[in-house]
Amino acid sequence: MSNTQTRFCKFCGEQVDFLAEFNDYYCRFCHSYQTHGESISVGGKKSPAYNIDPNPPPVAPPVLPPAWRGNIPMFRHREYLVMQAFLSWGPKYTIYNVTGHKMGEIKGKIISWGGEWNFFDFEGRKVANVKGNPTIITFQDKKFDIRDHQGRFKGAIKGKYGFLRRKWELYDANGRLVGRPDEQVWIKMNWRLIDPQGRILLTVDKKWFTFRDQFRVVVSEHIDPLIALAYAVAIDYMYFRGDKSSSSW
Numbered sequence: 664m665s666n667t668q669t670r671f672c673k674f675c676g677e678q679v680d681f682l683a684e685f686n687d688y689y690c691r692f693c694h695s696y697q698t699h700g701e702s703i704s705v706g707g708k709k710s711p712a713y714n715i716d717p718n719p720p721p722v723a724p725p726v727l728p729p730a731w732r733g734n735i736p737m738f739r740h741r742e743y744l745v746m747q748a749f750l751s752w753g754p755k756y757t758i759y760n761v762t763g764h765k766m767g768e769i770k771g772k773i774i775s776w777g778g779e780w781n782f783f784d785f786e787g788r789k790v791a792n793v794k795g796n797p798t799i800i801t802f803q804d805k806k807f808d809i810r811d812h813q814g815r816f817k818g819a820i821k822g823k824y825g826f827l828r829r830k831w832e833l834y835d836a837n838g839r840l841v842g843r844p845d846e847q848v849w850i851k852m853n854w855r856l857i858d859p860q861g862r863i864l865l866t867v868d869k870k871w872f873t874f875r876d877q878f879r880v881v882v883s884e885h886i887d888p889l890i891a892l893a894y895a896v897a898i899d900y901m902y903f904r905g906d907k908s909s910s911s912w
């Protein structure tokens with residue numbers, strides 16, 4: 664492999680460095696090697712490693728979908744691997760990219776009147792926030808605002824009471840409906856977010872890993888990866904943990 668040409672990250676589009684000792688290109692913006700992936704090891708168990716395209720990264724910056732362009736590198740990926748740990752003080756999620764490297768962490772605070780998730784990059788900088796509005800009674804509509812690293816409002820997750828339980832919808836910063844989970848949300852292994860035109864925006868696959876409490880998030884080019892990831896994590900928590908463990912959700 665040669666390092667004479669300027670090349671750009673296959674994932675986020677930033678300029679990559681050639682690391683001779685690894686014989687690979689590396690993106691320091693999203694922590695991604697460019698031609699090989701590694702499995703993720705947690706507690707002695709290993710995830711399957713992705714087959715990364717072995718070609719060198721492109722010599723021109725890749726064209727990113729319009730919905731992704733204003734985002735920081737961490738939120739310009741098509742796929743994320745999320746691992747959960749439930750600690751005494753609240754949920755924690757570690758985010759990996761498909762090359763098996765850590766991209767960041769999400770720390771949740773679950774409190775009776777709402778809930779909050781803070782997203783951090785791999786250097787510990789706060790890069791997003793999801794915060795719930797206080798609710799007094801159980802059968803009240805809930806809303807979680809999603810904000811980026813600059814505190815800009817990016818969208819909202821709204822929980823509307825329907826038959827038997829809430830339906831969590833995703834809205835953009837202009838208040839337009841982005842999508843709703845399809846009926847597969849009742850199946851605990853996989854679910855998808857579908858837009859009003861019926862397109863799949865987001866797929867969450869909980870079977871991909873070899874161990875519990877992990878999931879894979881696949882983001883389409885029609886949705887901002889920041890709000891997609893925020894939604895995937897919040898929904899995973901609210902459908903599969905919060906709704907059954909606490910009446911205040």
Ligand SMILES: [Zn+2]
Pocket residue numbers: 672673674675676677690691692693694695736
């Ligand atoms: Zn990158």
